[in-house]
Amino acid sequence: MSYGASAYARVAQTALSPREAEAAVLLKAAGRLQAIQSDWINQAPALNEALNFNQKVWTIIAGAATAPESPLPAEIKTSIAELSTFIFKRMIDTLIEPSAEKLTALISINQNIAAGLRQ
Template identity: 65%
Template sequence: MSYAANAYAKVSQAALSPREAEAAVLIKAAARLQLIQDNWADQQAGLNDALGFNQKVWTLLSTAATEPEAPLPADLKQSMARLGAFVFTRTFETMVEPAAEKLTALIRINRELATGLRATP
């Protein structure tokens, strides 16, 4: 990447709202998982790295969303906790017994949540 493009990328990231930043990182995690799924035979070696990245994203999201100080309704906090638990369980299952189709739910959840975050509240 050129210096100018690199500088623009850094500035544009700094200008993102927290919701936009969360959406962007979810899309990045989904894209990494999608690449593995689409090229399963060639990309399976990178599976644990992609799953690990997604797990880190979800650790941050679910922790932030369920903190007592989080400005979310109680039912939304509970839903995020359940969704995070599902993501962690599916991630572990996929690491133990890898299968391309197990990635579909993780990819879909990330994309759907990103879409919701990008919507105007």
């Protein structure tokens, strides 16, 4: 990447709001999973790394959203906790019995949450 493009990328990253940053990370995780799903035969070896990244993203989201000091309403906290539980179970299931189809829900959730954060 050229020096100018690198500088622009750094400025763009610092200019993101927290919601935009969360959306960008969710889309990055979704993109990794989508790339593996789209080229399953060649990309399946990268599955563990992509799921690990997704797990880190959702651990941070779930922790921040459900923390006692979080300003979110109780029902939103509960919904995020339940969604996170589903995501973690799906990731474990995918690790145990890998299948490209199992990534669809993870990709869709990440993309939809990111879309909501960008509104």
